[in-house]
Amino acid sequence: MSDSSAHGKETRRTARGRGQRTTRLPPEERKSMLIDKAADFFAEHGFEAGTRVLAEEMGITQPLIYRYFESKEDLINEVYSDVCVAKWRPEWETTLKDRSRPLKDRLHDFYHSYCEVVYDRRWVRFFFFAGLKELDINTRYVTRVSERLLKPICVELRAELGHPEDAPAISEEEFELVWLMQAMIFYQAIRAHIYRIRANLDPAFAIDTAIEMYLRTAPEIVAKACEAGK
Structure with missing residues (x-):
């Protein structure tokens, strides 16, 4: 799935779930946002829940997460560095x-x-x-x-x-x-x-x-x- 397709689904899901219009973010800003949301998610649910659940809670697609992080472990390490x-x-x-x-x-x-x-x-x-x-x-x-x-x-x-x-x-x-x-x-x-x-x-x-x-x-x-x- 291309990034533009993933982004389109992300925008539609977020709009449906929150009633808000989203805008395209610069890559580094989007990555920072993903880390911040993942930190909240792991702090509440632990590390057993997969990235699919994380993506659903964030209102984005799972492939979009893996565009910025090579693996779930990579994401966790990024959260550790940030938190x-x-x-x-x-x-x-x-x-x-x-x-x-x-x-x-x-x-x-x-x-x-x-x-x-x-x-x-x-x-x-x-x-x-x-x-x-x-x-x-x-x-x-x-x-x-x-x-x-x-x-x-x-x-x-x-x-x-x-x-x-x-x-x-x-x-x-x-x-x-x-x-x-x-x-x-x-x-x-x-x-x-x-x-x-x-x-x-x-x-x-x-x-x-x-x-x-x-x-x-x-x-x-x-x-x-x-x-x-x-």
Whole structure:
């Protein structure tokens, strides 16, 4: 089927389904629109539904999707890049490593900015559906968080406490404690968008509590790890 034929059917279906007149979009704009609609679709229905159902919900033809994406996996990767990777803020890493300020203040600023991104319904549900489907995009994102955010937090705490920053290596207990802080903060979004048992999201309490618990518990664990490595 030619693109013009697919586009004609797309226009007619959209007009019938929504009572609106559509116009021909530039290829990049149309691709961006498809990614955005697919993100909403996967966030609500997961990855089991096929592209035929996605096309019907969008009011377009299935061949039109494959004109812009080689496969369903290619589309999912594009959605991942748009929903997760593109929302990554470089200043997160800069904030965490700014030793002109106390680590507690840096953690507060970082997590408030981080929650502005990851408390989004589409972000949370897409990420969880991908995990249930065992797609490698979760592994890629968790690795990014681990290497660029959580391990640096361990290093920065050591520096603030006057311990060697990377010798000995960060212990499992140090790293797990940072993950527990991260998980405690993120759990509010899970309750709201996965369990649907929280109507309003206010990250302030979770952030304050998680950071206080981390900074109160971590010094002893860090000291033990550094002592054992001598």
